[in-house]
Amino acid sequence: MPKQPEPAGARRAAPMPVREHRTASTQHRAEPVRRHDVGDLPIFAALDLGTNNCRLLVAVPGRPGQFRVIDAFSRIVRLGEGLSGSGRLSQAAMDRAVEALKVCADKLGSRPIRGARLVATEACRSAENGAEFLARVESEAGLKLEIIDRQTEARLAVSGCGSLVERDTSGVVLFDIGGGSSEIALIDLSGRRSPRLANHIVSWTSLPVGVVSLAERFGGRNVTRETFAAMVDDVAALLAAFKERDRIRHLMKGSRFHLLGTSGTVTTLAGVHLGLERYDRRRVDGLWMDNASVDSMIEKLLGWDFQARVANACIGADRADLVLAGCAILEAIRRVWPSERLRVADRGLREGILSELMADDGVWRRQWRNGSRP
Structure with a gap:
C-alpha cells in the first residue's frame, strides 16, 4: 500500500470548520481530527488536483463499503486557465495551485496517514510543463502527485x-x-x-x-x-x-x-x-x-x-x-x-480513491472477521 510521506517542514494544520459530507447512503460529519475521535482506525487520504479544483478528503473506514470523512478541503484554483490556447500552465495558475496544495500538505502532515493517493488529471496530463509543475509541487509543498490516465480517472469516478x-x-x-x-x-x-x-x-x-x-x-x-x-x-x-x-x-x-x-x-x-x-x-x-x-x-x-x-x-x-x-x-x-x-x-473520483484504498488494504475484511463495528 503506497503511503504519503510527511511533507518536509509541515506545520500542524489549524482545526477546520465542521463540514457535512455524506458517503454511501449515510450522512457523516467531518470534524477536526483528535485521537479519541478515530481510536485505532487507519486513516486514508485522497487528493484530486484537477483543471479547475484542488480537493482533499481524509477518512477512516466505517461499516463495510463505507467510510467517515474526518477532514476535507476544496479550493477553486483554475490550474488550466489559458491552457487550451497556450498549451502550458501559466505562472499565476501554478502559484494558486501550489498555495492550495500547501494547505493539503499541512493537513496530511498533521496526522498518521495509513494510505494515500494524490492524483493530478487533465491539466497536468496535457500541459507541456505539467511534469515541471509537479516537480515544483514536490519541492515547495512536499507532495508527490501522480498523473493518472483518462481510463483510470473514469474508473475511479465510477467507484466513487x-x-x-x-x-x-x-x-x-x-x-x-x-x-x-x-x-x-x-x-x-x-x-x-x-x-x-x-x-x-x-x-x-x-x-x-x-x-x-x-x-x-x-x-x-x-x-x-x-x-x-x-x-x-x-x-x-x-x-x-x-x-x-x-x-x-x-x-x-x-x-x-x-x-x-x-x-x-x-x-x-x-x-x-x-x-x-x-x-x-x-x-x-x-x-x-x-x-x-x-x-x-x-x-x-x-x-x-x-x-x-x-x-x-x-x-x-x-x-x-x-x-x-x-x-x-x-x-x-x-x-x-x-x-x-x-x-x-x-461525489466521484476522491471517494473512488478512498474506497479502493480501503478495499485493497483489507480494512473491511478484517472488521468482518473480527466482528468489529467502527
Whole structure:
C-alpha cells in the first residue's frame, strides 16, 4: 500500500470548520481530527488536483463499503486557465495551485496517514510543463502527485458512485464533466452484480473538453443561444466519434436505465432546481431530476446574464463563466443517451480513491472477521 510521506517542514494544520459530507447512503460529519475521535482506525487520504479544483478528503473506514470523512478541503484554483490556447500552465495558475496544495500538505502532515493517493488529471496530463509543475509541487509543498490516465480517472469516478446505483438498475451512463476533460462510462448491470460498480464498465471514453476549455474557446460570460448551440454541436461531434456509444442501447428503454452525473455542472443545476439559498450537499447528493426539470434549469440559466449567475448562491463568481459550458456538455450527452431520469452525485473520483484504498488494504475484511463495528 503506497503511503504519503510527511511533507518536509509541515506545520500542524489549524482545526477546520465542521463540514457535512455524506458517503454511501449515510450522512457523516467531518470534524477536526483528535485521537479519541478515530481510536485505532487507519486513516486514508485522497487528493484530486484537477483543471479547475484542488480537493482533499481524509477518512477512516466505517461499516463495510463505507467510510467517515474526518477532514476535507476544496479550493477553486483554475490550474488550466489559458491552457487550451497556450498549451502550458501559466505562472499565476501554478502559484494558486501550489498555495492550495500547501494547505493539503499541512493537513496530511498533521496526522498518521495509513494510505494515500494524490492524483493530478487533465491539466497536468496535457500541459507541456505539467511534469515541471509537479516537480515544483514536490519541492515547495512536499507532495508527490501522480498523473493518472483518462481510463483510470473514469474508473475511479465510477467507484466513487457505486452506492447511488440502486439494485434494480440494468444500465447506467455515468459522466464526470471536468475542467479540461469529460469522462463517460457505460455500465451494464443486467447480469449478476458484483460489489464493485467499476467491474461492470463495458465501454468508456474521455472527451478532450471540459467546462474551462469549452468556455475559453466559445466565451463563458456572455452566452447567447447561438453560442450555446455551437458548444453543444462541438461536443456532439466528439461523441459521434465514440464508436462504442451504443454498447448499452438495448438497456435504455424504461425506468431501469438512467444517467448519473458527477460534476460541478450537475450539482449546480440541482441546487438551482431546489432553489437553495446556499448550496447544501445533503440535499443535492443523490437527488433525482427528471427530463423536464433538467430542461427547465438549462433554459433558466440561458435566460440569466452573467451578473444574475454570479448572484445565484449555487453558482457564484467562481462558476458563473463556466456553468453554461457545462450545460452544453450535459446537453450533448443527453442527446446521445436519452433517459427519463438523471441522478446527481456530489461525489466521484476522491471517494473512488478512498474506497479502493480501503478495499485493497483489507480494512473491511478484517472488521468482518473480527466482528468489529467502527
